[in-house]
Amino acid sequence: MSEQQFRYIVRLFGQDVDGSMKVPYALAMVKGIGYNTARGILLKIGIDKDKRLGELSDSELKKIEESFSDKSAKLIPAWMYNRRKDFDSGLDLHLVTSDLIFYVRNDIEREKKIRSWRGVRHIYGLKVRGQRTRTTGRAGTTVGVKRGRGAQPGAAPSSTPAPSSQSTTQTKK
Template sequence: MSAQEYRHIVRIVGNDIRGEKKMVIGLTQIKGLGYNFATAILDTLKINPNSNIGNLTDENVQAIEKLITDPIASNFPSWFLNRRKDIETGADLHLLTSDIPFTLRNDIERERITASWRGYRHLSGLKVRGQRTRTSGRKGGAVGVAKGGMAAPVKKGGAGAPAAAAPSAEAPAEGAPAAAEAPAAEKKE
């Protein structure tokens, strides 16, 4: 092989794939193509799945793109596609790249507009398919009793100091005025 036949980046359906990747792994980099779909494409086109994707010729790339964009024309079964019986067209489709999140957002918005139960669940951010929500699926902070930490250490002479550490009334503190003792003495009499 010459260096001209090997390509370091191969562009398939708008995705740049590095040439050193294996065929199956490289095709799964395209959003909407899984491992099984990539294997089926390579089996249909009789391409070695263990060779590097940089060894593909232009004809192979075009054949892969044609098969990816229209798998029904290549006799792929309808159960192999990721969007069967589309609600708007009724056709079996296989969505790729940015079409997947766009269609998902449209489906959820349609559910919300029709005010279906699924729409309400999506709107509230809760589970949609009947799962339990008592313990799982929680978002945000913890629920229940907060775990306590250790008590803060006590500083001597501070507000939180124990009574034994406080200076006694009998011995005046250094620099304290003597007048502070007089009222105490009057009370004892």
């Protein structure tokens, strides 16, 4: 019986993942899979959550990848999917890696094209989800509040002489 070597880097969903991490945390490094989704999949497949990713066999890795095949994770309930009621197909999908990036980019472009509120906010590079913009989200260098000269800490008093109290009016003769 041959012992499989520990792999420090594992190719999973088309990207390299650290093999020294525990399996749920390593799966969470893949875009579109969170910790809870990873735990749910591992529970249904029957893989120990305390194992390291580098310890898994090729067949176990293949089971993990197949569980997310054809844009659906059939082993987890539909409420855990990351794309419910897709705009084009109306199906519940669970997308990972480049598929997720592609769909999100298409959603943003569609909103820009129809000039929705969110689309306009994306066009101008402003916050989209209702956050405040008065003090945060400023581009470029930090802009502070302008104050008067005397109110600034460390400002030296001005060196101009104060007006004298002597009157400059002419006296009558």
